[in-house]
Amino acid sequence: MDRRVRVRFAPSPTGPLHIGGVRTALYNYLFAHKHGGDFLLRIEDTDQTRFVPGAEAYIIESLKWLGIEASEGIGFGDGPHAPYRQSERKAMYKDFAMQLIANGQAYYAFDTAEELEQMRERLKASNVDAKYDAITRGTMKNSLTLSEDEVNRRLENGDAYVVRFKLPRKEEVKFEDEIRGWVSFNTNQLDDKVLYKSDGMPTYHLANVVDDYLMQITHVIRGEEWLPSAPLHVLLYRAFGWENVMPKFAHLPLLLKPEGNGKLSKRDGDRLGFPVFPLNWQDPFTQEPSSGYREAGYLPEAVVNLLAFLGWNPGTQQELFTLPELVQAFSLDRVSKSGAKFDQNKAKWFNQQYVRKLSDEALAPFLSSALVNAGLNQDFSDDFVLKVCSLVKEKISFTKEIWDYSNYFFIAPKTYDEQVIKKKWSDKIPALLLDLIANFEQLDSFTHETVEAAYLQALAKNEILGKDFLQLFRVIVTGVAGGPPLFEIAALIGKQETISRLNHALTQIPSKI
RNA sequence: GGCCCGUUCGUCUAUCGGUUAGGACAAAAGAUUUUCAUUCUUUAAAGAGGGGUUCGACUCCCCUACGGGCUACCA
Incomplete structure (x- = not known):
């Protein structure tokens, strides 16, 4: 059964997209184009409490700047599966949750936050894993323990409820990850995850599986942080009877902080001395600014190239690749398994290579905008600016450095070395x-x-x-x-x-x- | 703590049982450049540790250590 390759990048609009996310998008893009398939952008905004205004537009602008264009989805023209924003798909998830309840694969749970907390406290005290699972579910307030009448009464009464997945007990769940090979988990270690929240929104797990199914996704390429929940997703495909069209999974190694510990996170911001975001960003709540690659003087082609090489390599000596070349060379089985630390020096080198390749005409706008800032743009001809670019090009690593290296062409020196x-x-x-x-x-x-x-x-x-x-x-x-x-x-x-x-x-x- | 994933030069990585363990960035030295940058040449730099399997292990298996991820009505 050969299906058209369809992959998706599915970020949450909870802030600026960091470069780890950009790389995930890039690999999805490369994979899709390599196989003549589709790459879609889906916005997973099911957590209304974490919604950040502007984040979605930021994500789209970032991908466009880098040339990582989606073939369908938010910001790139809707396709046959619109809408591509999960909040707008809200209504359809409930039916799927109900379907699972009808099959006996999921159940209503009425426990309050306090009751859940008590349960966890109690189990912790007795040194048992505190999770809502095959054992504890029997002690909680749900449609498995409550009488049918009571459940109906509560539902009719409009009591808050969630839908939990009824995890099979002691079952070995195996799947073949495209990058890691066979991975197996025992359901004993998992818990009855909430599929459908009391606010009427699905959780990631439900929405993700349902949408990937409906959108006919063939390969799920995402970060390694999702590996632990992959067995749940496999089980969900089974529960829905969709196992024959279950996508293949590929869990990408994480991008790590250069100084050693932990994955690169959004919170790292400018602290590291290099951007972790594609574009400048200002937090709409705290006003805190974060710098981006674009404004730091990186060229999009360089960012794409250097990101591609963080966790993947072509197996040849070639290091400089255009996007089309990357498409040609890319394959999931050359993606490495271990996390990669971001190397600022290498990033700079990549950028330098691309700056040198720039024509004088392409470099000129960066100098022109500096001239505008200096109020000098009227005083010099385009030809003069072009010649300055040509002379200074090989001295700079970042486009924004051009003014520092060329200002004396425009202003007589006031001080001397x-x-x-x-x-x-x-x-x-x-x-x-x-x-x-x-x-x-x-x-x-x-x-x-x-x-x-x-x-x-x-x-x-x-x-x-x-x-x-x-x-x-x-x-x-x-x-x-x-x-x-x-x-x-x-x-x-x-x-x-x-x-x-x-x-x-x-x-x-x-x-x- | 539990579960899962990982571990080759400082960093990104090649190697898919037999190599003087290769390349790139960074570093160091030299040459070129009237300077800086470039370019070129060279040097230094690695298989976490311990057990197996094998004629032979960086490569396969196990244990340990270390790193990371997950462990929410977040994604």
Whole structure:
């Protein structure tokens, strides 16, 4: 039985999507495209208490920024299974819960929070696992212990109830995980999970299984944190009689904190010195900001590439992959089993590779927006900006660094690298600068070749060696000790500006020594 | 605590019983670059521990240790 591959990414809108979630979405996307299938985005908003305004839009914007486009679902155009937001599917879950009750696979439970608490306290005191299971269910207030009349009375009365799954006793549940191989659990360890909550919403377990069934999902690719509840899901498919179309499971290794302990969490925010979110985010309740990859100067292609390699590799030496290339190369059996720590250095390297590949035209907007911020955007031509990009491109690792490395093209330096001044300035310098200025004045064509020739001529005349002056010359023109080839910088900023900077140095620097 | 999953250089990883255990990032050294960056060359760096199975184990099995996840009317 060959079914069209259909996978889904099903986040909860409880905050910004963190990169672990992004990677899960990416692997789903890659898998779907690899097999010519569908990738859908479903929003699992069954917990109304944790709903965060803006989170859903954030998730969609993040995926779009990264190019991880869904073929159907919220934000990407509804498909045949709309709605894709579980809160809007609310009505249909109850029927499924009732179906299970009718089959004797689930039951009503009327226990209050206090009663549940008491039960747990009691069991803990006697050193027994505190769970609502085959043993304890007989001591609680549910449709298994209460008379039919009493249950009906309570239901008619509108008493609060939940629907719990009646877990079979001492049963070995096995399934073959696409990444981990055979995994088995004993139902003794599990509890009678709530399937349907007293607020009329399903829990994750019910909604997830029902929706995956209805949406004809063939592969469930999700984080390892779901592994312990996978047997419950398997049992649910059985209880519904859907075992023949049960999706295959693939539980992804977790993304760990770089400093060692624990999985990367939303709460890590900026504490780690690198973004854990794709986009900037501000918590609507606390106003607390969190930074994102986009704003930190990462390119979406780089983020996709580096995330793909956290827990997967192609088995070849190739490390740089475009999204289509990843689709080609991806396979679940090359996903590793153990958690991966995020490595900031490697992330930076990936980004650097992509920044270098950028055309000047593609890089220019990042510089232009910095110019707008500096109020200088009117003063320079597109062509000039493009040339600056070309010169500075290989110096930067992140797009947002471009201004730091190129501001002297637009603004004459106000300060000079002190170490270089201290080391290289001497009494012979002013005369040399004067000659340089004179030579430059005579140039009709101000190119890096003519500038260099004029520079060499002045050096020779003053009997100064290049190694004693070039870096000082650089500092005089740019203010800083490093950068692209100096004569090209001079040629770009032009004759007048270069001369003006020399004059400025002549008047400013001697007084500072 | 219980259950489940995992464990190769500092980090991401290759290896699917026989290799001098390979690559990348980071680190160190050198060359190139008038500078910085780049680039190139080189160096250092790993199978958690203990038992088996086998002619042979990083690879298969068991135990221990360690790490992680789950243990809600959260997902």
